[in-house]
Amino acid sequence: MSEIQQVKPSLHTVLTPQVLDLYEIKNSIVVIIDVFRATSTMATALFNGAKKIIPVDSPEVCMEMGKQTGGVTAGERDGKIIPGLSYGNSPSEYPRSFIENKTLVITTTNGTKLLHMALRQGAKEVITGSFPNLTKVVEYLKTQNAPVILGCSGWKNKFNIEDTLFAGAVIEQIKDHFTIHCDSSYMAQQLYLQNKDRLPEYIKTLTHWHRLAAFGLEEDMLYCISQDTAPSLPIFKDGALVNGA
Amino acid sequence: MSEIQQVKPSLHTVLTPQVLDLYEIKNSIVVIIDVFRATSTMATALFNGAKKIIPVDSPEVCMEMGKQTGGVTAGERDGKIIPGLSYGNSPSEYPRSFIENKTLVITTTNGTKLLHMALRQGAKEVITGSFPNLTKVVEYLKTQNAPVILGCSGWKNKFNIEDTLFAGAVIEQIKDHFTIHCDSSYMAQQLYLQNKDRLPEYIKTLTHWHRLAAFGLEEDMLYCISQDTAPSLPIFKDGALVNGA
Numbered sequence: 001m002s003e004i005q006q007v008k009p010s011l012h013t014v015l016t017p018q019v020l021d022l023y024e025i026k027n028s029i030v031v032i033i034d035v036f037r038a039t040s041t042m043a044t045a046l047f048n049g050a051k052k053i054i055p056v057d058s059p060e061v062c063m064e065m066g067k068q069t070g071g072v073t074a075g076e077r078d079g080k081i082i083p084g085l086s087y088g089n090s091p092s093e094y095p096r097s098f099i100e101n102k103t104l105v106i107t108t109t110n111g112t113k114l115l116h117m118a119l120r121q122g123a124k125e126v127i128t129g130s131f132p133n134l135t136k137v138v139e140y141l142k143t144q145n146a147p148v149i150l151g152c153s154g155w156k157n158k159f160n161i162e163d164t165l166f167a168g169a170v171i172e173q174i175k176d177h178f179t180i181h182c183d184s185s186y187m188a189q190q191l192y193l194q195n196k197d198r199l200p201e202y203i204k205t206l207t208h209w210h211r212l213a214a215f216g217l218e219e220d221m222l223y224c225i226s227q228d229t230a231p232s233l234p235i236f237k238d239g240a241l242v243n244g245a
Numbered sequence: 246m247s248e249i250q251q252v253k254p255s256l257h258t259v260l261t262p263q264v265l266d267l268y269e270i271k272n273s274i275v276v277i278i279d280v281f282r283a284t285s286t287m288a289t290a291l292f293n294g295a296k297k298i299i300p301v302d303s304p305e306v307c308m309e310m311g312k313q314t315g316g317v318t319a320g321e322r323d324g325k326i327i328p329g330l331s332y333g334n335s336p337s338e339y340p341r342s343f344i345e346n347k348t349l350v351i352t353t354t355n356g357t358k359l360l361h362m363a364l365r366q367g368a369k370e371v372i373t374g375s376f377p378n379l380t381k382v383v384e385y386l387k388t389q390n391a392p393v394i395l396g397c398s399g400w401k402n403k404f405n406i407e408d409t410l411f412a413g414a415v416i417e418q419i420k421d422h423f424t425i426h427c428d429s430s431y432m433a434q435q436l437y438l439q440n441k442d443r444l445p446e447y448i449k450t451l452t453h454w455h456r457l458a459a460f461g462l463e464e465d466m467l468y469c470i471s472q473d474t475a476p477s478l479p480i481f482k483d484g485a486l487v488n489g490a
Contacts, residue, residue, distance in 0.1 A: 015404055018264050022402050157267050159260055161428045183406045183452050187436060194439055207428050 009147045011178035013167045013185040016154035017114045025121035029146050031137060031170070032118065032128045034111030034153035035162040036208050037089050037217075039234070040224035041106070042241055043133035044091040047230035049100030052240035055112040059084060062107040071103030079215025082107070090220050091132070091230070103240075110153035115236070118151060128241060130166060132223070132230035136245050138173045140233055148178065150185070161191070161206050162225070165199070168192025199225045254392045256423035258412045258430040261399035262359045270366035274391050276382060276415070277363065277373045279356030279398035280407040281453050282334050282462075284479070285469040286351070287486055288378035289336040292475035294345030297485035300357040304329060307352040316348030324460025327352070335465050336377070336475070348485075355398035360481070363396060373486060375411060377468070377475035381490050383418045385478055393423065395430070406436070406451050407470070410444070413437025444470045 014020050033039055042053050056062045059075055059082045066073035066085075074087040081088045089108060106112075111128070118126050124146060129137040141148055150170060152163035168188035171180070175189070195202040200222055203209050212221055223229065235244035259265050278284060287298050301307045304320055304327045311318035311330075319332040326333045334353060351357075356373070363371050369391060374382040386393055395415060397408035413433035416425070420434070440447040445467055448454050457466055468474065480489035 015260065016264060018267070019261060019403065022263070155428075158264065159429045159432070161432055164432070181452055181455075183400075184404045186450065186452075187404070187406055187409070187432070190436065190439065191432060194435065205431065207426055207431075210426075 008177060008179045009145060011148045011150070011171065011174070011180050011185060012182045013150045013152065013164070013171070013188050015152050015159050015164060015184050016157050017110070017117055018157040020114070020117050020121065020151065023149055024147070025118060025123050025149060027124045027147060028149045029125045029127065029141065029144055030118040030123040030149045030151050031141070032111055032115045032126060032151050032153065033130065033163045033166050034108065035130045035166050035224050036212060036221055037091060037224055038108035038111035038153070039128040040130040040132050041089055041091040041094065042128050042234045043130055043232050044230040045094040045099050045104050046234050046241065046243040047133070047232035048094055048096040050094065050104050051101050052242050053104045053106060053234065054240045055115055056105060056107050057112055057116065059107055062105050065105045069103045069105060071105045072099070073105050075107035079212070079217065090217070091223055092220065110155060114151050114153045119236070126236040128234040129170065131169070131225045131227050133228070133232050133234070134166070134169055135228050136231050136233045138170055141170070141174050142177050155208060160208055162203060162208060164188045165192050165195065169196070253422060253424045254390060256393045256395070256416065256419070256425050256430060257427045258395045258397065258409070258416070258433050260397050260404050260409065260429050261402050262355070262362055263402040265359070265362050265366065265396065268394055269392070270363060270368050270394060272369045272392065273394045274370045274372065274386065274389055275363040275368040275394045275396050276386070277356055277360045277371060277396050277398065278375065278408045278411050279353065280375045280411050280469050281457060281466055282336060282469055283351070283353035283356035283398070284373040285375040285377050286334055286336040286339065287373050287479045288375055288477050289475040290339040290344050290349050291479050291486065291488040292378070292477035293339055293341040295339065295349050296346050297348050297487045298479065299348065299350045299485045300360055301350060301352050302357055302361065304352055307350050310350045314348045314350060316350040317344070318350050320352035324457070324462065335462070336468055337465065355400060359396050359398045364481070371481040373479040374415065376414070376470045376472050378473070378477050379411070379414055380473050381476050381478045383415055386415070386419050387422050400453060405453055407448060407453060409433045410437050410440065414441070
């Protein structure tokens, strides 16, 4: 009986940035998830040929980096473009005809914060995920043989359902490749399985839907849960997300 | 059309102690939930006639308070009674024949910590809940006309499913009396509805089941999800939980 047992790497789901420090981030691949809308927009811009995306914490840094790089500056607060920046956070603003070969400097509320936290805590690799690039994320994680943290950006440090749903979608597809001993992951997977066949109806019951629908962003949100519509792999290298697909 | 609209109080679910500070605790009734096993044991001891329960943070304080009050000291770590204390955290240790008219001084890992945090953050009232006293909790919350925080103790600040299930059970019964705009609550309710008819099988899939089953505590856990087996209302007054039922 000298069979070699392959130990599978671990997988954990971090439900909000506020609990990130409870997890072993070092040497892990962290998937930043901000379904409405940062990581959906990032996948889209890179799929449409953006050269790179620089995620920044504040409008001030966004303006400064825009100047330095000659890039497109983007950011919204309360559904409006932030004064001093040029574009918003909607994936629809970044078709190939506009964004190809450009650098996008973007500031978002929740996703960017989590990305920087993961880097500070020593993540081995940071990628971003949302439904438009689900399969790319899944295929990447399956082949890396490294511990995975699915990092939900949430809303102002609170739990939200749409990011957890995406974590569940990933787990459902990669669970056989990982050791999962994590209630957050079990819950995410169950939540996804329970709702995957009615996502467009289901998301209309969520707090974030109501918040963004008040700004007329229903179409954006429906796009953000559309699977594999922007198959890119945003991977963080040298200060920016590039398409590793 | 001079109809008076009654504004319903809010309800939020706090998934782990680590996110408690994101919520408005002041003037709220906080329900401390630690299904495996602190708040199940507390409901049981009070139902069985304990005079009061003093929840403390550490074994040292437990011993000291035991001396001061002449109470029964209790606490476990890793499934064993903590040296210097007399009893453990199992509800089965507190039948009426033993605990009636006694003071119980108990130290637990997660629930006690959350209770003290809620008090420090200015909770209007703190009660404890678990399946053995579900209906008592539900009936109480329905009549108070105050904002409610369902506080899950989790495990070492991480999310766990069993506490969230109980939050979901409460929400399912009181949702019509509250304004709920909280993804954590929506998720908890859905998780409960999805699993309520198979709780004994479902809990065997959870991380905490495996942790406690390693100490032979399966029966304890099955008791902790049994509904209304210890109908008391542990309510915090003057430094201790007393039976407000």
